[in-house]
Amino acid sequence: MSRWLCTPLTETLGCRYPIVQTAMGWVADANLVIATTRAGGFGFLAGATIAADALEGEINKVIAATGGSNFGLNFHMFQENAAQCVDLAIRYRLRAVSYGRGPDKQTIARFKAAGVLCIPTVGALKHALKAVELGADMITIQGGEGGGHTGGVPSSILLPQVLAAVSVPVIAAGGYSTGRGLAGALAAGAVGIAMGTRFLMTRDSPTPSSTLVHYLKVNDPQRVRVTTAVDGMRHRMIENPFINRLEQAGPFGRLRIALRSAWKWKQQTGMSLSHLFGVLRQALKEDPGALSQTVMAANQPVLLQRSMIDGVPDEGILPSGQVAAAIGELKSCQQVIEEIAQEAERCLDALLARRSEHQPAERWRTPS
Amino acid sequence: MSRWLCTPLTETLGCRYPIVQTAMGWVADANLVIATTRAGGFGFLAGATIAADALEGEINKVIAATGGSNFGLNFHMFQENAAQCVDLAIRYRLRAVSYGRGPDKQTIARFKAAGVLCIPTVGALKHALKAVELGADMITIQGGEGGGHTGGVPSSILLPQVLAAVSVPVIAAGGYSTGRGLAGALAAGAVGIAMGTRFLMTRDSPTPSSTLVHYLKVNDPQRVRVTTAVDGMRHRMIENPFINRLEQAGPFGRLRIALRSAWKWKQQTGMSLSHLFGVLRQALKEDPGALSQTVMAANQPVLLQRSMIDGVPDEGILPSGQVAAAIGELKSCQQVIEEIAQEAERCLDALLARRSEHQPAERWRTPS
Numbered sequence: 237m238s239r240w241l242c243t244p245l246t247e248t249l250g251c252r253y254p255i256v257q258t259a260m261g262w263v264a265d266a267n268l269v270i271a272t273t274r275a276g277g278f279g280f281l282a283g284a285t286i287a288a289d290a291l292e293g294e295i296n297k298v299i300a301a302t303g304g305s306n307f308g309l310n311f312h313m314f315q316e317n318a319a320q321c322v323d324l325a326i327r328y329r330l331r332a333v334s335y336g337r338g339p340d341k342q343t344i345a346r347f348k349a350a351g352v353l354c355i356p357t358v359g360a361l362k363h364a365l366k367a368v369e370l371g372a373d374m375i376t377i378q379g380g381e382g383g384g385h386t387g388g389v390p391s392s393i394l395l396p397q398v399l400a401a402v403s404v405p406v407i408a409a410g411g412y413s414t415g416r417g418l419a420g421a422l423a424a425g426a427v428g429i430a431m432g433t434r435f436l437m438t439r440d441s442p443t444p445s446s447t448l449v450h451y452l453k454v455n456d457p458q459r460v461r462v463t464t465a466v467d468g469m470r471h472r473m474i475e476n477p478f479i480n481r482l483e484q485a486g487p488f489g490r491l492r493i494a495l496r497s498a499w500k501w502k503q504q505t506g507m508s509l510s511h512l513f514g515v516l517r518q519a520l521k522e523d524p525g526a527l528s529q530t531v532m533a534a535n536q537p538v539l540l541q542r543s544m545i546d547g548v549p550d551e552g553i554l555p556s557g558q559v560a561a562a563i564g565e566l567k568s569c570q571q572v573i574e575e576i577a578q579e580a581e582r583c584l585d586a587l588l589a590r591r592s593e594h595q596p597a598e599r600w601r602t603p604s
Numbered sequence: 605m606s607r608w609l610c611t612p613l614t615e616t617l618g619c620r621y622p623i624v625q626t627a628m629g630w631v632a633d634a635n636l637v638i639a640t641t642r643a644g645g646f647g648f649l650a651g652a653t654i655a656a657d658a659l660e661g662e663i664n665k666v667i668a669a670t671g672g673s674n675f676g677l678n679f680h681m682f683q684e685n686a687a688q689c690v691d692l693a694i695r696y697r698l699r700a701v702s703y704g705r706g707p708d709k710q711t712i713a714r715f716k717a718a719g720v721l722c723i724p725t726v727g728a729l730k731h732a733l734k735a736v737e738l739g740a741d742m743i744t745i746q747g748g749e750g751g752g753h754t755g756g757v758p759s760s761i762l763l764p765q766v767l768a769a770v771s772v773p774v775i776a777a778g779g780y781s782t783g784r785g786l787a788g789a790l791a792a793g794a795v796g797i798a799m800g801t802r803f804l805m806t807r808d809s810p811t812p813s814s815t816l817v818h819y820l821k822v823n824d825p826q827r828v829r830v831t832t833a834v835d836g837m838r839h840r841m842i843e844n845p846f847i848n849r850l851e852q853a854g855p856f857g858r859l860r861i862a863l864r865s866a867w868k869w870k871q872q873t874g875m876s877l878s879h880l881f882g883v884l885r886q887a888l889k890e891d892p893g894a895l896s897q898t899v900m901a902a903n904q905p906v907l908l909q910r911s912m913i914d915g916v917p918d919e920g921i922l923p924s925g926q927v928a929a930a931i932g933e934l935k936s937c938q939q940v941i942e943e944i945a946q947e948a949e950r951c952l953d954a955l956l957a958r959r960s961e962h963q964p965a966e967r968w969r970t971p972s
Contacts, residue, residue: 417792
């Protein structure tokens with residue numbers, strides 16, 4: 237291993253390469269995390285879409301396969317089993333947790349006491365500052381070109397902004413899939429890169445091939461676009477018939493689509509009618525637009541499931557970073573990680589070699 | 605000067621730092637290019653908005669002030685005095701020309717014979733490949749976060765894509781304003797960075813302070829957004845009353861706005877009625893939407909002039925990269941360039957120092 241790639245990330249997270257596999261709903265399962273860990277990267281389990289009664293089993297599966305708890309768990313504080321996620325991460329002394337809108341100071345203190353590192357993901361400078369104030373150990377910045385819920389600041393701008401403002405280590409995400417990208421992030425001052433889409437598009441990904449075809453086929457980054465139609469928040473995904481229909485529908489049309497989807501959700505999850513109506517009743521205080529958004533937000537696991545589990549991509553959503561348009565091939569996690577590491581080393585070796593060739597010169601005098 | 609910053613760009617273009625000031629209409633005048641050159645960067649004159657009878661004077665002004673023709677000229681092949689631009693660049697042996705949709709192979713051959721380097725700007729991989737095929741000596745990639753006419757591929761994705769595909773030196777643009785950005789671009793394999801917005805927002809910029817206030821005030825990158833309302837092409841600018849009005853107007857509303865603006869244009873330029881009607885007659889073969897776009901495209905110099913010369917930002921357009929939102933201070937070109945160079949050196953020194961601290965270790969064995 238080259239010394240270029242030893243960073244505070246590899247040292248603190250205890251992995252071979254400064255490459256993180258982010259948690260993607262229905263994608264980042266135990267098998268993907270195992271493949272990432274074995275290849276020398278650091279993986280996060282997608283705690284938000286793993287059923288509560290399966291979560292401990294998934295954690296144990298990774299531990300059994302990799303010989304330790306050197307991986308992370310992602311969760312949202314607003315999910316039903318958030319407390320369970322916190323407890324399990326602490327009980328199993330997982331190396332790290334990641335989250336968006338994060339846990340409170342008390343919960344973060346519990347993680348710290350247990351030695352579980354807190355690595356929130358942020359999409360704007362002010363959120364980075366807030367996350368550090370709350371006690372983040374590291375920060376993942378996600379440029380707006382990233383997939384799923386994402387901000388509006390591209391990596392090229394967000395990364396230098398956050399690096400200049402915080403003193404905790406920063407991981408760069410949003411737009412990364414190459415060793416050149418890793419080399420650039422390290423040179424800018426980041427401690428590594430995090431990638432979702434690149435890991436989703438591997439042979440270790442559980443994503444059905446009928447869905448992966450869409451990810452492989454997209455080659456115009458503008459077709460991997462932001463919509464707010466699903467839940468009112470910026471959400472980047474590959475354009476498909478479902479999302480076009482949702483965007484063209486008015487507020488009531490969206491509500492109808494949302495309710496139909498909610499009904500499927502109820503049927504699939506065995507959720508009680510009273511819980512479903514509780515969600516709707518809460519939302520009914522709002523206008524139809526907001527109601528449809530609330531229902532749709534609650535539906536996201538179902539919409540994701542249609543594409544990511546059932547393999548019916550036209551009826552679900554296809555969260556993706558724009559970088560999908562630059563990826564044309566499925567590889568194993570190991571290939572992905574090793575190729576990126578090797579390319580990054582070549583880039584940095586070349587930079588150093590060029591520097592060594594040159595003598596400091598007074599050749600370019602400033603014109604008077 | 606550190607050896608980190610000696611690159612094929614500084615060697616070929618003959619400047620001290622691998623930092624290019626791009627041509628911005630009504631902004632990149634002789635004074636800005638002189639300030640850039642004196643500070644050790646490489647500047648391009650905005651040949652597209654300098655009046656034909658003033659162009660040679662501007663070129664001579666830079667030569668007189670900097671003691672040589674070590675700068676560039678930007679032009680568009682579709683502008684009225686394109687042939688004059690080509691002739692002047694060759695006659696004065698300017699170091700380089702830049703352009704978007706470029707000159708043909710014959711013209712490029714003339715540049716090459718005269719030793720004038722061709723450095724087109726591209727926003728997509730396929731355009732980079734085409735530009736190289738036509739004979740480009742270097743390529744500037746502009747990520748979609750860049751200002752003015754811009755593509756839809758962010759720098760984080762476009763730069764590695766183009767670097768992997770072409771063998772000519774690549775300059776990175778779109779989102780850059782810091783030394784961290786420069787260090788990252790160099791590590792990824794670029795030979796330097798090009799910036800527009802950062803130079804527009806300097807004390808050497810001719811932009812009126814009434815307009816610069818808008819650039820300084822914007823701090824949400826999403827308010828520096830792409831519109832196609834001006835001429836049908838992707839154009840990134842700061843949101844203002846004019847652009848909001850234009851977007852909300854229907855095709856006929858846009859035509860009315862365009863015609864009113866065209867009339868001002870005619871008055872200001874002393875253009876003959878027959879030329880104006882010629883433009884309109886040509887456009888009338890199209891539908892009203894296309895007509896308004898044609899007229900509006902022809903109006904762009906006027907729209908720019910309102911904000912960039914007259915200092916009436918609400919009645920013109922404010923082309924800008926999203927990076928404006930991360931820039932809060934006007935500095936001189938010299939400060940901008942030196943601070944970026946020094947920060948880049950610090951970043952790369954730190955990277956090298958970290959590497960030297962580490963011994964190659966077999967510490968992270970792959971879990972079996």
